[in-house]
Amino acid sequence: MQSTMARVKRGGPTLGGIAAETGVSVATVSRVLTGHSAISEETRERVLRTADRLGYVHVPQKIRRAVPSLSEQICLVVPVATAHGSQLANPFELALIGGIGTALRERRRDASIVWQTPCDDATLARFLDRNAYAGTIFLGQSQFHDTLNRYADLGKPLVAWGVEVAGQSYCSIGSDNHEGGFQATAHLLRKGRRRIAFIGAMPPIAAARTPFSQIAIRLGGYRAALAAHDVPFDPTLVQTPTAGRFEGAEAVDNLLEHGIAFDAIVAASDLVALGAVQALRQRGLRVPEDVAVIGYDDIDAAALSTPGLTTIRQDVIKAGNLLVSRLLRIIDGHRARSERLPTDLVIRGSCGR
Structure with a gap:
């Protein structure tokens, strides 16, 4: 399968050239060529076909570790946990985590629930500066809106469960x-x-x-x-x-x-x-x-x-699916729109x- 191969440049083709031909970012092309797992199969195959046509050659990639590195995993942050006085989150948030887990399993992606619980813009900024995950899902946004906006503008792959407001740069999924x-x-x-x-x-x-x-x-x-x-x-x-x-x-x-x-x-x-x-x-x-x-x-x-x-x-299953799919789209180098889900x-x- 092509996803187990890496490529090296031969002659004139550049990462920028491949990116321009495939309509994705240079960072996404780099992830594909180095065998990064947090890329959709459709994007992976499109980039690899273009790299073939432009003259890249195959070299065997090192055997992957049994446990993916942090740069291949999705990070799940539950900053609202302590506000509810429980060990992790309330029953709805736990159900939403289950919906996210279902979506990740269907896409064969690994995720970690991090122990850090940012409490203000400063602690969130430190967390985002230091984490090496492929992307981050936040359950809760109210006290972090400005920082989430700033890092989304900087290209940090992240999505949040919560409301959508005017002037929002990051993608959020939430109910009406x-x-x-x-x-x-x-x-x-x-x-x-x-x-x-x-x-x-x-x-x-x-x-x-x-x-x-x-x-x-x-x-x-x-x-x-x-x-x-x-x-x-x-x-x-x-x-x-x-x-x-x-x-x-x-x-x-x-x-x-x-x-x-x-x-x-x-x-x-x-x-x-x-x-x-x-x-x-x-x-x-x-x-x-x-x-x-x-x-x-x-x-x-x-x-x-x-x-x-x-x-x-x-609908926590649909919510989890949208949070994961939108984050993977951002990781692939595309824009992702926010969405409000109906309630029953x-x-x-x-x-x-």
């Missing part, structure tokens, strides 16, 4: 968070609920950079649905507890202790929704008779809860049937 918040709230309004609480922790940076917060965008969808149904927005119904496994219960306790009437909850995640359901039961309130509840993400526990949790589903309302018993 505004539509998801709208769908959840509109469903409750159609069921006759009018005092709908929104529960979701906002990162501190959201106040300054709201466009980068997925939770803030879901809140925007919630407000848009209220407006579309002529229901006034009540800021006391928006609860932004400290992020963590108990934020749903904390928000319910706060609403009840302050005497704020509510008959439904839109939660920013299924974990938040399940915590809210537990707190409502402990307070003697029934779900959905007294309070209807909708989550977000459709983690496995949503279908197993009692009652089953109505939620907004995000999954109706279960927590809102009534």
Whole structure:
């Protein structure tokens, strides 16, 4: 197979000439000619055919090591892990990692989940300057937008799970968070609920950079649905507890202790929704008779809860596939566009049937 061969220049042909003929970057041609694995088969074959035609000769490549070098692997960074108080990530993020892993396996690519968790622009810049991976996938972007933009402009192969905003240079893949918040709230309004609480922790940076917060965008969808149904927005119904496994219960306790009437909850995640359901039961309130509840993400526990949790589903398999395919396209020297994925309302018993 040609991918196991390297080539050396003979005579006039140059890497730039091959790049111009094949429509890829000089760096991509170099990776192909040195046997780099993080290149699509279509691009590899096109470059090798052009190199043959221009007069490059074959020489055997050294036998590859059993374990690929870092320069042949994809790097997966989970900078949001510590914000959720868990050892790695929350259930949705773990499912997304599974979707990325599925896409990498299908393409016979290796990946590493790095132990570093950048916490600001400076630590992210140091990480990107020092890592030797073929490309990087980030789960989370809000506090890193400027640095991701700068390194994407410099040609660093990277993609991110998150929102797309104006002036963005890097490629991001994410769900339509505004539509998801709208769908959840509109469903409750159609069921006759009018005092709908929104529960979701906002990162501190959201106040300054709201466009980068997925939770803030879901809140925007919630407000848009209220407006579309002529229901006034009540800021006391928006609860932004400290992020963590108990934020749903904390928000319910706060609403009840302050005497704020509510008959439904839109939660920013299924974990938040399940915590809210537990707190409502402990307070003697029934779900959905007294309070209807909708989550977000459709983690496995949503279908197993009692009652089953109505939620907004995000397609982690498609998301993982897009993150990997767009990153490999960038590694190949091409541009890759951002994309927003549709969300689906999954109706279960927590809102009534």
